[in-house]
Amino acid sequence: MSDTAPAPVEEVTRRGQARKNRRQGGVVEQRSTLQVWGKSALLGVILLWCLFPFFWLIMTSLKMGDRALNSPNLFQGPFGLQNYEAVFGQNFHLNLRNSFVIAGATTIICIVVGSLTAYAIARLPLKRKILLLSGVLAVSLFPPVALVPPLYELWRNLGLLNTWEGLYIPYTAFTLPLTIFILMTFYASIPKDLEEAARVDGATPFQAFLRVILPLAAPGVFAAAIIIFVLSWNEFLLANTFAPRNAEIAQTVPVAIAAFTGAVPFQRPIGTITAACVIVTIPMIIIALIFQKRIVAGLTAGSVKG
Amino acid sequence: MADTQIAPEPGTRAGAGPGGPRAARRKGLSERALARVFVAPSVLLMALVALFPVIWAIVISLFLYTRRQQTGFGGLENYTDALTSGRFWDSVWFTFVFTVSSVTFEFLIGLGFALLMNQAFRGRGITRAAILVPWVIPTVIAAQMWFFMFNVTPGFINNLLGLGNFNWLGQPGWPIFAVVFADVWKTAPFVALLLLAGLQTIPGDVYESARVDNAGMFQRFWFITMPLLKPAILVALLFRTVDALRVYDLPAVMTQGAFGTESLAILVREFVVRTPNPGFGAALSTLTFILVLGIGMIFVTLLGRDLVIGTEGEE
Numbered sequence: 223m224s225d226t227a228p229a230p231v232e233e234v235t236r237r238g239q240a241r242k243n244r245r246q247g248g249v250v251e252q253r254s255t256l257q258v259w260g261k262s263a264l265l266g267v268i269l270l271w272c273l274f275p276f277f278w279l280i281m282t283s284l285k286m287g288d289r290a291l292n293s294p295n296l297f298q299g300p301f302g303l304q305n306y307e308a309v310f311g312q313n314f315h316l317n318l319r320n321s322f323v324i325a326g327a328t329t330i331i332c333i334v335v336g337s338l339t340a341y342a343i344a345r346l347p348l349k350r351k352i353l354l355l356s357g358v359l360a361v362s363l364f365p366p367v368a369l370v371p372p373l374y375e376l377w378r379n380l381g382l383l384n385t386w387e388g389l390y391i392p393y394t395a396f397t398l399p400l401t402i403f404i405l406m407t408f409y410a411s412i413p414k415d416l417e418e419a420a421r422v423d424g425a426t427p428f429q430a431f432l433r434v435i436l437p438l439a440a441p442g443v444f445a446a447a448i449i450i451f452v453l454s455w456n457e458f459l460l461a462n463t464f465a466p467r468n469a470e471i472a473q474t475v476p477v478a479i480a481a482f483t484g485a486v487p488f489q490r491p492i493g494t495i496t497a498a499c500v501i502v503t504i505p506m507i508i509i510a511l512i513f514q515k516r517i518v519a520g521l522t523a524g525s526v527k528g
Numbered sequence: 529m530a531d532t533q534i535a536p537e538p539g540t541r542a543g544a545g546p547g548g549p550r551a552a553r554r555k556g557l558s559e560r561a562l563a564r565v566f567v568a569p570s571v572l573l574m575a576l577v578a579l580f581p582v583i584w585a586i587v588i589s590l591f592l593y594t595r596r597q598q599t600g601f602g603g604l605e606n607y608t609d610a611l612t613s614g615r616f617w618d619s620v621w622f623t624f625v626f627t628v629s630s631v632t633f634e635f636l637i638g639l640g641f642a643l644l645m646n647q648a649f650r651g652r653g654i655t656r657a658a659i660l661v662p663w664v665i666p667t668v669i670a671a672q673m674w675f676f677m678f679n680v681t682p683g684f685i686n687n688l689l690g691l692g693n694f695n696w697l698g699q700p701g702w703p704i705f706a707v708v709f710a711d712v713w714k715t716a717p718f719v720a721l722l723l724l725a726g727l728q729t730i731p732g733d734v735y736e737s738a739r740v741d742n743a744g745m746f747q748r749f750w751f752i753t754m755p756l757l758k759p760a761i762l763v764a765l766l767f768r769t770v771d772a773l774r775v776y777d778l779p780a781v782m783t784q785g786a787f788g789t790e791s792l793a794i795l796v797r798e799f800v801v802r803t804p805n806p807g808f809g810a811a812l813s814t815l816t817f818i819l820v821l822g823i824g825m826i827f828v829t830l831l832g833r834d835l836v837i838g839t840e841g842e843e
Contacts, residue, residue: 268644272658335573364820370797427558456666458667476667496672518725
C-alpha cells in the first residue's frame with residue numbers, strides 16, 4: 223500500500239538531500255544549485271511536450287476564414303469565435319448530453335457494483351479469491367474489439383443499437399476490473415481495527431461496511447469515479463460501431479468529432495473540429511488539474527495491483 | 529492517502545446508529561454470505577457482457593453468412609479464409625509494428641520524464657499536473673490534432689521542419705510514423721506517471737550507501753534504480769502493450785486504415801459495419817482475442833502471480 227503514498231516519502235528524501243548538499247559546502251554547493259536549475263529547465267521540455275499541442279489547438283480554433291486556417295503560422299489572423307458558433311450549429315450540445323449520460327451511468331453502476339466486490343475481495347472471507355482475481359484480470363486484458371461482432375448481432379436483435387444502454391452496459395463491464403483493482407487498494411489501506419470496533423459495537427458486517435468503511439474509502443471511490451468517467455467519455459470503438467450517427471439519439475462526443483463534415487466534401491473542416499476539441503478538452507483539463515492528486519493516486523493504485 | 533488518519537472518529541460513531549444494534553445483528557448477513565452477495569453483481573455483469581459474447585463469437589464464426597443472412601454451417605472455413613488472406617496478415621503486421629515501436633518509445637521517453645521529475649526540485653508540481661493533460665484528452669481529439677499538424681494544409685510540422693509539402697499521411701510508408709508519434713505523445717506521460725510512482729518507493733538511503741561506495745551515476749542507475757524499478761516497469765509495459773495491440777482510434781481517424789495502417793480492430797469493424805459478414809468478422813475477432821489475451825498472459829506470467837494478486841490473496 224506504501225506504493226500509493228508518494229507525497230510524504232518524497233518530501234522527506236528531498237529535505238534530506240538538501241541538507242546533504244549544504245553539508246558539502248563550497249564548489250560542490252554551487253554546482254548543485256546549477257544542477258537544480260538545470261533539471262528544472264529540463265522540466266520545461268516536459269511541459270512543452272504536454273501543453274504545446276493544446277496551445278496549437280486553441281490558436282487554430284480561433285482563426286477565421288480559409289486563409290488564416292490554411293496558414294501554418296499560428297499567429298496569422300483574423301481571429302474570432304466563428305468556429306465555435308459553427309460547432310453548436312451541428313447539434314454538438316446533444317453529443318455532449320449523450321456522452322454525459324453514458325459516461326455518468328457507467329460511472330455510477332461501476333462504483334456501486336465495483337465497490338461492493340472490491341470490499342469483499344479485500345476484506346471478507348471469500349472462497350476461490352485467487353480464481354476470481356484472475357478472472358477479473360483476464361477481463362481487463364480483453365480486447366474490446368472481440369466484443370464487436372457478437373454484441374453487434376446481439377444488440378441488433380435486442381434493439382439496443384443506437385441507444386444509451388447499448389453503450390454504457392459494455393462500458394461498465396470493461397471498466398469494472400479497473401474499478402475493482404483501484405478500490406481494493408484503497409480498502410486494504412484502511413485499518414482493520416475499525417471494522418472490528420464497529421462489530422463489537424453491534425453492527426452487522428453490512429453496517430460496518432456502509433457506515434465505517436465506505437465513508438473512509440470516499441477519496442478512493444472519488445478517484446476511481448473520475449478515472450472511469452474519463453475512460454468511458456473517451457471511448458471510441460464501441461461508440462463508433464453501435465451508435466455511429468444521430469446526435470439526437472446516442473452519438474457520443476468522440477464519434478461526432480471524428481465525423482464532422484464541412485462545406486467542402488472530402489475536406490476536414492479544421493476550424494469546426496479544432497473548436498469542438500477545445501470545447502471538450504477545456505473542462506477535462508480543469509478536472510484533471512483540480513483532482514490531480516486523486517487521479518494520480520487512483521491510476522497508480524490500479525496499476526500497481528495489476 | 530492521508531485521509532486515513534481521521535479514521536477513529538466515524539468508527540466510534542457507527543455503533544450508535546439508529547435501529548438498535550442488537551436487533552440489527554440478528555437480521556444481518558454473515559460475513560461469508562455478504563461476501564457472496566457483494567461479488568455476485570460484478571461476476572454476473574462481466575460474465576454476461578464480456579465472457580458470453582466472446583464465446584458466442586466462436587459460435588458465430590463457425591457459420592457462413594451472405595451479408596447478414598446466415599447461409600449454413602461452415603466449420604473452420606472462416607478461419608482458413610482469414611488465415612490465408614493477405615489483408616489479415618497486413619493488419620497483424622501493422623498492429624505489431626505499431627505496438628513494438630510505440631511501446632518502446634513510450635517507455636524510453638516515459639522513463640526519462642520520470643527520472644527528471646523524481647530529481648528536479650523546482651516546478652515539480654506544475655509538471656505533475658501538466659503530465660495529466662495528454663492522458664485526459666480523448667484519443668480521437670489527439671488523433672484529429674495530430675492529423676492537422678502533420679497534414680499538408682496547414683502544414684504546421686512541415687513548416688517547423690522546413691519540409692515544404694511533404695505528405696506524411698497520404699503516401700505509403702509514412703502514415704505509421706505519424707500514428708506512432710501521436711500515440712507516443714499521448715501515452716509517454718502516462719508511462720512516466722506509473723514509473724514515477726515506482727521510483728518514489730525506492731528509499732533514498734539505498735542511494736546514499738551507493739554513493740559512499742563511490743558508485744557513479746550510471747552505476748547507480750543500472751544496479752539500483754533499474755532492478756528496484758523492475759516491477760513498475762513490467763506493469764507499465766503490460767498495460768501499454770495490451771492497450772497498443774487494441775489500437776483503433778488513432779489510425780481510424782488519422783488515415784481510416786489507408787496506406788498499411790489498418791489495425792486488427794479496424795479490420796474486424798469493417799466486417800461488422802462496412803461490408804457485413806458476421807461469421808468472418810467473428811472469426812477475425814476471435815483470432816484477435818486469442819492473440820491479445822495470449823500476449824497479456826505471457827506478461828502476467830513474467831510478472832509473477834504474487835505481484836498481480838497482491839498480499840490479500842494469501843488470506
